[in-house]
Each structure stands twice: as structure tokens, then as C-alpha cells.
Amino acid sequence: MNGFACKPPESVKADDFTFRGLNKPGDTNNTAGFKATLVTVNQIPGLNTQGVSMVRLDFAPGGVNAPHIHPRASELLIVMEGTLEVGFVTTLPETKLITKVLQAGEAFVFPQALTHYQRNVGKEAAVGIAALDSQNPGTQPVVAAVLGSCPKIPVEVVAKALQADDSVATQLQSKFK
Amino acid sequence: MNGFACKPPESVKADDFTFRGLNKPGDTNNTAGFKATLVTVNQIPGLNTQGVSMVRLDFAPGGVNAPHIHPRASELLIVMEGTLEVGFVTTLPETKLITKVLQAGEAFVFPQALTHYQRNVGKEAAVGIAALDSQNPGTQPVVAAVLGSCPKIPVEVVAKALQADDSVATQLQSKFK
């Protein structure tokens, strides 16, 4: 993960810079109705130190890419097919939702490490392609991080965050294995 | 926000580099039992371009700094008084909670933009001092971002993130003004 020079220049070959596998839709036959297919330094060794990665996002109708952050990247999304509602939330003290409905051919930017989501609000499958300014951006779905980490975050902490009783927090946590 | 040179060097004075107001405990008489007092470029103009800020964290017994992220910073925390339980969650696919109970004089690091929390698990007030590697780190409490943004994130999106019914999501959202 540290430097293009870890492979001697004379032995570099085209396959170090190539990735196959975005040609078919991601499988959205799951609860979220959503699938992300990544192209990061884990898929292309030659991306190391280049500071960029991409992701293909497939959505069934009604499918949701739940609120999440990329701790090391900003994201620029282009809708390729269908209609996506997108949004991100600003930091304190505003906590504003900046949201938009995008048709195919429209783009939207999610600033560095802010909580954001996408949802297919059309009647057909939707596809997005996004760029991120890190070869290793990382992803953290924030609700799953709070409710479903392993081990669990103590219920008292979760309850305070929810402004709810411990029993509510416990019940919500129990849905995450 | 762009460059130390926005003020001519000859007119720079000590007050541009000084902040007063961390001498008394933050007021923790609130629901969370917690108060953060910031020292960022908003408080000290001379911090501009210097890439560092600090925060004083005061906790009543049982007080919680709810799970949150700093989109533009890593954080290093020192417990000054009392006992804090701290933790952060790693990115996909792990989503592990890395957690520790810290006594006064102990330190812990929360990596760049990962969801983390602190809780006073002692019987006395607790105080922490933290360093962040940005003069403008930003803070986003992730549960409040998902449930309490303005306008609200659509209930269907929140429900999918919670793996719960829309009615649960609506009820949870209603607690945030």
C-alpha cells in the first residue's frame, strides 16, 4: 500500500492496471435492493498511490444505498440509468440535508466523509458510476456501525444517541446479527 | 480560510494566536450529560493553515458523546479526569468495535473519519482533551444526521438502514426536532 515503486518499473505489465467485471449488473436481490461493485487498489494494484477509485452502484426499484460515509474520500456520482434520489447531511451546527432527484446523465458530489445515501425512486433498475479521490476510500454504513458492530456498542450509548429508551435501542440492535 | 498570508505579517499580533475559555467545565446539564468546547480556526484565526485544533470534553456521570465522525480529521484523546469508555468502529467488511476503558492519564486514537463515541463510566465528572489534525475538522453525530436532519431523510431510506418498518423509523425520527 506504500508506493508505486514497490514493483520495479521494468516488470510492470498491463494487467497491473486492468480490472474486469463491471460488465454485468450487480446482484440487487437482497434486502436493500442494492449492490456496490468496487474498483479500488484491492482490485487494481496499479492504482496504488494514484489517489482515485470507482464504484458501480446497482439499484432495484426502491433499492437503497443506506446512509454511509467514506472516511478517506469525496465522491462524484453520475447516474447512468434510471432515477436516483441522493442526499448528504452537513456538519454541526447545520445538519442540513442537501438532496436532489437525478435522472440518467446527471451528476452529484458528496463532500469528504459526510453521511450520504442514494435511493432508486424510479420504476426501473437504476445504475450509477461514482469516482472517489482515494485508491482506498473505505466505506462505513453509519446505522449499521452504531447498531450492528461486533461487539455491540453498549445499549446506553445507543439509546442516548437515539434519544430513546434502552429497550428501543436493544430491539433495534437485535436486528443486526 | 485560505492562507496564513491573508493577514500581512507586520500586523500579526498575539491575540490572533490566543483563545480564552477552557478554564471552566463545559455545562453538562443536558440530556446527553456532555459538552464539547472547541478550539478551532473559528476561535483562533492564527490556526488557519496550521492543520491542528483541540477540544475539551466534559462528561457528567453517565454522560455520552454520541457516535459521531469528524469528516476532515483524526483524533487523539487524553483523559484528564475520571473514567471514559471509548470506541470506534472499523470500515466494511469488518465493522468491528475497537473499545477501551481509560483512566485519567490514558490516551486513545480515533482514526480519520470513523464513527466513534465516548462515555463516562465512572461515578465522578470526567474530562478529556483531544487533538485533531485539521484547523476545521467538522463534527457530524451520525444518528442525528440520519434521524434528525432538516429536512428529514425519507422514512423509507431510514427504515432500510434500520432494517425495520417505516413506522419504527417514523417514530425514531419524531424525537428529533
Added chain:
Amino acid sequence: MNGFACKPPESVKADDFTFRGLNKPGDTNNTAGFKATLVTVNQIPGLNTQGVSMVRLDFAPGGVNAPHIHPRASELLIVMEGTLEVGFVTTLPETKLITKVLQAGEAFVFPQALTHYQRNVGKEAAVGIAALDSQNPGTQPVVAAVLGSCPKIPVEVVAKALQADDSVATQLQSKFK
């Protein structure tokens, strides 16, 4: 061009983060048989400081995106439709061509500021979407830079670069207005 904060957070709106216009193919009815449609900070003000941009590349059959560099970015390309031959050249002393033929769904990385090209080697139109790790990457077609700048680079310099006579250089330069 200097900082997200140039617009006060409270007046930020969704349109600052949105771009329309990638929904139809770029017009490839030109000599190169190629058209690039950019999504940079010039198109989306909210991209400022976010370090990322994208571009849609349309190719007629046989169309060529001539050898060029992006002085401030690496590039990651996904072929959306058709078949593209792509390649980049390494630095001295190697000057190797790293090349590949990509089908739809395949990706390739062009390292920071190295000369690279793409060509549609299929019988149908081809479309690519690329990510760059700068909100303002810049583009310089290197042959046009050497032969067609305004004013022209002196013919003696061009001839030496071509390892050819001045008359050859003059003739080549004359094709660029």
C-alpha cells in the same frame, strides 16, 4: 478556486453540487471521431476542494482520444459500451507502452500525468466514464501542444524532437491552425 468555505454553509444549496448534461452522447462528428464531456469544478462549484472530477468519453468507430496528459491528475477509466484500446507510456529510461483492449465493464488506470490515449477498435460507438483525482485536472494533447501551440514552438526545436528535418517539422506544424 480556494476553499469550500468561500460560500457560507447556511446558503449552500443542492444545485451547487449538481450537474446535468451527460444524458446524451457527445458529438463525435469530427475529425477525431471523439468527444469528451467534462464534470469538473467548472461545472459543479461544490466540487471545489473535493479533489475529484469525472469525464464522459464518446467514440465513433475508429475514433481516437489522441495522446494527452492531465497535469494534475491520475485517471481511472471504465468502458461502458463498445471496445476501447487504451495505453500509457512510462517515463525515462523505459518509455514502455502499457496497452490493453478493454470490453464494456472493464477498467484501466492511467498514472499521474503520463501520456495516454484511447481508441475505439470496435465496430460500434464506444463510451467510457473516467474518474480523475483533482477537481481541476487540466488536459494537454501533447502532439497538438508541440505542433499547434499559439505561438508555434520554433521549428528547430520541433525538428530535433522529431529527429527529422526542419521541413518535415514545418509541414507538420502547418496542419494545426
Added chain:
Amino acid sequence: MNGFACKPPESVKADDFTFRGLNKPGDTNNTAGFKATLVTVNQIPGLNTQGVSMVRLDFAPGGVNAPHIHPRASELLIVMEGTLEVGFVTTLPETKLITKVLQAGEAFVFPQALTHYQRNVGKEAAVGIAALDSQNPGTQPVVAAVLGSCPKIPVEVVAKALQADDSVATQLQSKFK
């Protein structure tokens, strides 16, 4: 020192992010009446690539943290107890001393790699906590660097810097072992 990924994510544990030992005052029973206790990547492996570190500064009455630089960091200091006089010197051509007397709860910033000092001007012990924007900031006390390096800087160089005779320089150097 190169990258968070040097340890596989699945084997990361809380101790990699924890440091113990700031709970008792540094021993100031020395000539300077001062002790620095560091929390850098040398103490917390998990700080690697996170770009932040901290230091606890203990001062006996009259104790001095002699003029020094951190070659790779800016510093933000909070006085926790007592009264500290602090100052830094600007670059050429100004060479101004920007100085302030700070009480407990007050903060001050020392810009990137500029010569700065702190002194306890109160009658009690003083304690400061400082943040630095590097996991490995380094420290160089500038007078000791000029007079007490090993081997010594030639006396003629030191004399010119002091605008003094060689004999003065020699005598000053002799105090540093």
C-alpha cells in the same frame, strides 16, 4: 512508519490505539525545571498515518521549555494548571516575538516549525497539554542544536551566529557535554 495497512485489519486490537502514562506529573527536578511526556507514533502504533500527536508539559515554578522547533508540525497548547508565558518568533525579515501570558484554560498556537518557548511565570507548578499535526513531529532545541551537537558545530560558525568572539563561543559550547 508507512501506512495503517502494515497491520492486517482483522488483527487490529484496542491496545494498538491506547497509551498509558500521562496520569502523573512529569519529573521537573532538573536544571530546566521542565519535563515533556510525548504521545506520538512511537508510543501508539495506531497513530501511524493519522497525522496527530500530543504532549504533556510539566513546569516547576520558573521552569522553562527552552526555545525549540518541531520540524514537521504546528502546535496548539492548552494550559491546564498554572500560568505560562509563551512566545514564538516570526521569520525574516520581521523576527518579531509574539508572546502572551496564559492562565489555566487558555490556548495558544505555535505555527509550523517556528522557534518557540514556554515558561512558568506563576508560583505553582504549571501543566500544559499540546496537540501537534504530525504523528512524528520531532523536536529540536535550537540553542542546544547550535552549541551542543555531537560533534560540535565549528566555533567560527557559532561565533558568527552569536556576533561574538570565538572565545565566547567556545565557552558557551563547553557547557554542553
Added chain:
Amino acid sequence: MNGFACKPPESVKADDFTFRGLNKPGDTNNTAGFKATLVTVNQIPGLNTQGVSMVRLDFAPGGVNAPHIHPRASELLIVMEGTLEVGFVTTLPETKLITKVLQAGEAFVFPQALTHYQRNVGKEAAVGIAALDSQNPGTQPVVAAVLGSCPKIPVEVVAKALQADDSVATQLQSKFK
């Protein structure tokens, strides 16, 4: 190539920071009438992570440093002896040549990764010293990259870039071994 710390501080010695061999003119007895002598991290291990390198440029009368880029650096050139014509080309849509004739003692900057050249337009040998803001800037002569890579860029691509027939492209390519 990753970090100053790869050598333990206690074993660092002066030779790690020293380079010999700029004392005599580079041999300009070649077709270009030009020779570059580099001082990068390849010559001085201690340059690693320091972000700077230098190069000595020797020109016979009429000698040319053909149009080239440094993918990872900006360049600042000082003419030490003789008279150099220098120039760089801006990015699209301008593609302007910014050019100047420099006498000994004059300096010029070539921005990050833009195509640039130098030529000795005096009657004597000329010498330049340049600084680059990377310890490993890389060099790519753009005409040789397009016409002389190994393997060759397909002639159809080169012809389109030249706005010329394939036969012209083939002939130009044939001059590069």
C-alpha cells in the same frame, strides 16, 4: 522509497545526504546537443520524503532539451551560463506557448507537468540548474513517447494526433529505434 525512517536515525551518515558529480559539464556530443545530469532520490538516499530534487542542464550551441513533462513536479530553472530560450504550453482550451529568452542569472518556472522545452540560442555552451518539487519527478519526452515507445503506439492513433496520413506517421515513427 517510503519514509526517512527506513534507516535508523542512529546509523544515518553524511554520505546519505551527499552527491558528487556536477562539477564537470554534461557531455553534449549527441544529436540533441544536450545532456541532463540528475540529482534525485536515486542519487541521494537522504532525499527520500524530502520532496525536492535538482538537475544540471548542459547545452551545446543550438542544443535542445526537447518538449517533455515531469509527471510529478513543477520546475524552476536558473540559467548559469549562456542564453536559453525556454517555453511551456498551457492546457486546453488555450494551448498557448509562454516563452522567454533568458540570459545568465535569469530564472523561469515551468508549472506542474506541462509540456516544456529549452534551447540554447547563444553562440556558446549554456548551463542551467533547475529545482523540482519531488524527490522522484520523472521525465517523459512527449514526442518520443508518442513516436518511439516500445512497443509503438498504433500508427492510426499517431496519425490522428498528427492530423496526417498513416504513411507520415509510419515514417516519423521509424526514426525512433
Added chain:
Amino acid sequence: MNGFACKPPESVKADDFTFRGLNKPGDTNNTAGFKATLVTVNQIPGLNTQGVSMVRLDFAPGGVNAPHIHPRASELLIVMEGTLEVGFVTTLPETKLITKVLQAGEAFVFPQALTHYQRNVGKEAAVGIAALDSQNPGTQPVVAAVLGSCPKIPVEVVAKALQADDSVATQLQSKFK
């Protein structure tokens, strides 16, 4: 000081990238026998954001560039004429002097913000050309910063740093106006 784009690309001209005035030796007829002539963003507006600057160093026989730091840069020096003794001091806990005598044509690197000096140990004038990896590196002569700032650093602080009596510190300070 913030961004190449502050001048519209279409109005950029060659003079924005040019500096005249290194053609004659700096005047070394002073106490130090030394003169630095800078080429930074203050001299060349087009250096802005390019991250590089240069300096010409002229030394009379015996002339000294007193120990100093550049807070925002590493430095790479080439000796053009004469013989220079150079050295830098490492950080705590080593405080080693890394030193070398350089002849014309030899180069040496001074790492980021470490105290360093140069001295002409030959019988003729000496000339050096140095590169720095910032367009605005800044310079701080550390002895003058400690003894000669305006206002003065308190004598007690200086005395502790010198490990000497206050009277010694006072006397040394008095030589700096």
C-alpha cells in the same frame, strides 16, 4: 497566495514566470561575509501553488550562513564555485551534526526544517544554488531568533537555554539591535 487561478489563464504572460537578477554575485561585504538572493513566489508570481523556490548563496572566504531553519521546506544545495562546509543537526534525542565539506559540483540535502549552516572554508569566493520544496519556504536564523527578536525573549529563558547566567544572556542579547 492562494492558487494559480487567481489570474485568468488568458491573461497569463511570460513575465509572470520570469525573474532577473541572479547574474551578479550577492554582496558579501558584511559581517557574515554572506548574501542570500531569493527566487520565491515574492519574486515570481507564477510560482504560486507550484511548491518550489530557489536561492543563490554567495560567500566571501570565511563567510558563514549562520545556523537557520526553513519552517516550510527541505533544501537541496549544489556548490557552483569554491568549497563549502555544510551541516545540519538531527532532532532529539540524537542532536547529531551531519557535516560534509563540498567542492564545486557536489550536492547536499538539508531535511525539512532542521537547523543547518554553510561556511566557505576555501580561499576564494564560494557560490551555491539551492532548491526548496515550497514557493514560500521562510527563513529563521535560530541564534538571532533567540537572542535578537523584537521584543527580546526574557533573559531568564535565554539563560536557561544557554545553561548560563543571566548576565551572559544579557550580554549576548545586547549585540543584537
